[in-house]
Structures are given as C-alpha cells and as structure tokens.
Amino acid sequence: DTAVSQTPKYLVTQMGNDKSIKCEQNLGHDTMYWYKQDSKKFLKIMFSYNNKELIINETVPNRFSPKSPDKAHLNLHINSLELGDSAVYFCASSRMVDSPLHFGNGTRLTVT
C-alpha cells in the first residue's frame, strides 16, 4: 500500500548511457514532482506536473525529460548520463497547493 513508489531503488550505469526512473502514486494527488538530492543532502526541485501538464521546469539540462502518461505516474528519462548526474532522485506528490508533499524512498543513481 505504498503511497509514492519509485523504481529502481539503486541504479548503477556508465557514462553516456540512457536510463529511466519510474514513479507512481496511489494517493489520487493531482501534482507530482521530481527532486534531486546531492551528496551534501541539498534538495532541488527539477520538475512538477499537474494533471499531466508541466508546470515547473527548473534549470535542468535537456538530457532530462519527464513524462507523465497519466496523473498517477511521472517518469524521468535521462539521456547521455554524466558523472555529475550521480545523486539521489526523489519523486513526490501533493494534493494541491499548500498541501504537504509525499515523497518516495528515492533512487540512488551512480554514474561511473
């Protein structure tokens, strides 16, 4: 009955590869997010989707492309992976503005 689930939990890959991280929420929330947490635990928003529409797109390389097939899913595809992409990526969702965020358990991406 996990509320926000993301897969895989760990992802180790080589530079130049393309990879995807999947996220699903069963809370019926309208808005979903991707956050990046660096090695110093600093969290930065990357994207936000509301009802499958992109509403926040921070300064993120266009190698990162979010895709929302429906409002319960927000996947993150990364092309041409670089060493600096190594981080923990968190998916989150919220019911509406000012509602608390519900986070997934994170995907630790390691690029070698």
Next chain:
Amino acid sequence: GNSVTQMEGPVTLSEEAFLTINCTYTATGYPSLFWYVQYPGEGLQLLLKATKADDKGSNKGFEATYRKETTSFHLEKGSVQVSDSAVYFCASGSARQLTFGSGTQLTVLP
C-alpha cells in the same frame, strides 16, 4: 528569490537532551513553513507545518513557531530519543514551489 538557511550539522546529542535546530527564511509575502525529516534510506516525511504568522506546528514532541518578525521557524524538542536520529529539513513556500534548507544531520546517542 526565496531561500532557507538552517543550522549546519552534524548535531550530536545524548538521549533526553534538549534540541534546537535553527531555520530562517527569506521570501516575498508570507509563505507556509515546514519541517521535513529523512530517516536513513527513506524519503522525506512531513514532520510539522505552519501556514501563518504565530502559528505553532507540533508533532511527535517537536514544535516550531512561525515568527514573522524574525523570519524564523526554529525546530525544538524537549527530550530527544535515539529514534529521532535523522536529517531534518526546513522548507518554505507552497507545494508547487518549495525551497528547502540544506538539511541538518541529528545523531542521538543512548
């Protein structure tokens, strides 16, 4: 733009000690303020929140008061437990544009 500054860690306390983690914010208007907690290997969980000045958020013995005059939202707990060991994040804004502080690692020793 908005920013959140919180006390740098790590913080190490003995069980039953008093905890304070400082947090100050800069923002236009009056944002909602939050504390999130991240246990090892898990995502962030909302600990408490306050949506307007002088509101006090509380949960699991933790408290924080929204102070507009000092633009602060310090987290306190009177008696910490080993199970409180985690990383604590202060945040301001709305869910669609939340700005996080850099996190404070708390370790509580038995």
